[in-house]
Each structure stands twice: as C-alpha cells, then as structure tokens.
Amino acid sequence: MNFDVRIIVALALAGAGALAGASVTFAQGDGSGTDNPDLLRGSLGVGCRPGTLCQFPSPDLIVPVVLPTEPLPLLAPSPPVAAAAPAAQSAPAAAPAPLAASVPVHSDTADWGELGYGVALRGAYVRSGTSERFELLAIPSISYSRSGGVTDLALGASATLVAPQSDDVRVGAANVSANVVHRLSPSAGLAFDAGLSLSQDAPDGLSTDEADLASAPVSVSGTAGLGYTHRFGNFAVTGTADVARDWVGDAVRTDNTVIDNSHEGATRYGADLRVGYELTPVVGVFGQGGAGRTDFDGIDPDLGFSRSGSDFELRGGLTANWQDVVTLEASIGSGWRSFDSGAVPEAQSWLYGVSVGYRPTTTTELTASFDTELTPGEGSSGASATYGLGLDARHRANSWLALRASTGAQWMVPEDGTAESRSYSAGLGADLTLGQHTTATLDYEYGLREDPAAAVVSRDEHRISGGLSLQY
Secondary structure, three states: OOHHHHHHHHHHOOOOOOOOOOOOEOOOOOOOOOOOOOOOOOOOOOOOOOOOOOOOOOOOOOOOOOOOOOOOOOEOOOOOOOOOOOOOOOOOOOOOOOOOOOEEOOOOOHHHOEEEEEEEEEEEEEEEOOEEEEEEEEEEEEEEEEEEOOEEEEEEEEEEEEEEOOOOOEEEEEEEEEEEEEEEEOOEEEEEEEEEEEEEOOOOOOOOOOOOEEEOOEEEEEEEEEEEEEEEOOEEEEEEEEEEEEEEOOEEEOOOOEEOOHHHOEEEEEEEEEEEEEOOOOEEEEEEEEEEEEEEOOOOOOOOOOOOEEEEEEEEEEEEEEOOOEEEEEEEEEEEEEEOOOOOOOEEEEEEEEEEEEEEEOOEEEEEEEEEEEEOOOOOOOOEEEEEEEEEEEEEEEOOEEEEEEEEEEEEEEOOOOOOEEEEEEEEEEEEEOOOOEEEEEEEEEEEEEOOOOOOOEEEEEEEEEEEEEEO
16 A cells, blocks of 8 residues: 555544644653653643553533643653543642642632742752762742633643752653634533743763763754544544654764754644444443654654654554543554655554553552654664553542652654664652642652663763642
C-alpha cells in the first residue's frame, strides 16, 4: 500500500489517537515531584491527558467537563513516562504536587472564578557520576479557573528559577497555559487548549548530548489544539486538530565554541478522528485514525538530510470503567512515516498501548501504562519506534501527609537496526501540610540515560530536594 492510499485510509477510518505535537525538552525542574524532568520525551494533543490515548471530555451537561490544567508538552516537570488512568475522572499520573493551591477570591462571588498564587522555595543536592552540585530553586506560580454554566476556563503560569552554586541564575523552566471547554448541548462539546513553554537544562544535565558545555541550549515550544465531540446514542465521535512549534537555541562549550541546534526546530500539524461505541455501561470499543506532518527548520547534520515528512496512524481497541475504581484502555494498530527526502527510507511499525488505573479509595491511586510511538528519529538513523513504560502510586495517609512514588522507562529503537537509546527514572516523595497555606516537600529522584550516539554514552543523576511552598 503506497502512502497516498494510506492517507485516504487513515482519514476515512475512525480515530483520534494522540498524534505527536513537537516535543519540548525541559530542564532540571522544580524538584517537587517524584519525576526526573530530564528524561523521556512524548507527545499529547488537545483533550489529551498523560497516558496511552486521548480522552476527550464528556459533552453531557450533567457531568462537569475538565481539561488538564497543566501544560501538555512531554518533557516537563511531569511524569517521566505518561502513565495515567484512562478515565476522565482520574487525575494525571505522576504529576508533581501543585505549587500553589487555588482558593476562591471571594467565597460569596463564585461567578468571578478562583485565583491561586504562591511560591515554592527549595534546595537540591545533585550528584552525576563523580561530580556534584547544589542548587537553590524558586518557583512562583499563578492560576485562575472559572467553572459554571456551559463554559469552563483554566489559566496558569509558572517559572522555575535555578541558582547553581557556581554559575549564573537561569530559568530552568517556564510555562503559560490556557484551557477552555464549552458544552454546545447535552450531546456535543468543544475544547481548546494552548501553551507556551521554555526550558534550559544544566550543562551536564541528563538531556544534554554534548560534553564540556558551558551553557545548554534554550528550548521554546508553543502548542494549540481544538477538539469537537458529539454523542449519538451509544456512539461518540471526536475530531481534533493540533499545531505545535519548537525552537532550539545554541549551546556553548567551555572554550566558547558555539553549537548550532537550529535544525532541531520544527513545526507540527496534525488531525485525528475517533469513533467509540459503548457495548455496555462498563465496556466500550473504538477505532481511531490520524495524519500529521512535521517540517524541520534545516538539514540534520548527523543524518545529512532533513527529517521533514508525514505520518499516519490507525488503531483499534477497547475501554472499560468499573465505577471509577478500575479503568482500562488498550489498543493495537500500525503507524507509517514517510520523509520528503528519498534518501531516508519510509518506516512502518506496529503500535501498542495499554493504560490501567486502580483507585480503591479516594486517597489511594495506582496507575500503569505502556505505549508505542513512531517518531522522526534522531542521530544518524531515520524513523524510530519509541516504547514507554510508566508506573505510579499515590496515597494520602491523613490530612497532613501525602506520599507518592513513580518509575519509568523509555527505549528508542531505530527502524534501520542501529543501536538503541534507553532512559530510566525512579522517585519517592512526600508532602507535609504545615498549615493552611504552607506545605513542606521532600523528594529523591534517580535518572539514567544510555545513548550510544551521545558524547557521554551513559549519564546518571541522583537528586535530593526539599523545601517549603507558600500558597494562597
């Protein structure tokens, strides 16, 4: 089957899976979660939560519709591997505790919405190989949300300021996000989300490919997406469209040599269609398909050609939700990727996905996920199949103590059979409520990256962080 036929088939068949938005690499993060923000890339689109597939909000007016209030790009201070229960009612897995809780501005004027603001102050000890460093982090944040009537609105912004012991202060991460859900009728709804994020890793951070850096590159990513869903009896049809843009700045070596990374910048367009059918109140089936295109800004110096091209995806699967206690979504399908340059071979890969959530009580939640994605690749190889695995556990012991743990792995397998790259992460964390507006956090995180194409083939990092969050 040639690629022209695949385009027609992909758009004709039902589907709206998570097409890749251009990924953004985040830096050291705030140290507040059980994640390692230097690891593991992925992609999400409008109406999607971290996990195997997209979950568009229910259009039913009786059920509140809420989109994620955190930015959607993958390598943020969010989960190392997307690992959320597929149910819309479940919270995203492995997300760090919020930095600032939202409280009503005036309890008797709910129509004005809720404003939250705060700042977290933390210290971190980081050990990588034989080197070690200390960092001070300040994380201001602000959020606004309004729910009522037929439209829900959520706005948020935060920044992570990192002060290393022997270097200038840098903005480790910053983001602004907006999410709007509008219910057109009891059976139809619209959703819109947009985000802008910036990040810069430490010179010897896990996401850096070069050695002897004085300054890691600054990455900026912007995303926007629109989705529409309509329910017809037991059928639900969802269509989404996304656009994303990445910019990657220069890196500077210790000898003041500048490394140009402009070729990594890219613009991504995508559209999806998904049709689901409820077999019973608990079990459903779905089919989904989508097409997208990624235009890179220049020729990849390692590959010798541009990675610009098109991709297509078809999946089918089933969903299950037993009283929001056990949730499941599983799928299997195929993905194709073609490149504008005839020197880069076309690629095809089987795609698998499963996401399982278990929430026996309102204070305990366990989630696990496994997913496959066909990416443009990196280094001297063409397209790569990326596999991601994530496990997450959260438990609130009482009103003043919350515990969390997570682990994840990701491995990238080039379609041309060249060496694989792998990443692993694990973490433990606790949140201690000291007062109405004060929370203490303590976290340990470990990350390991093995990349044969990198200047340093193997990097690992231990991070211990703790501090206070003031929230109003």
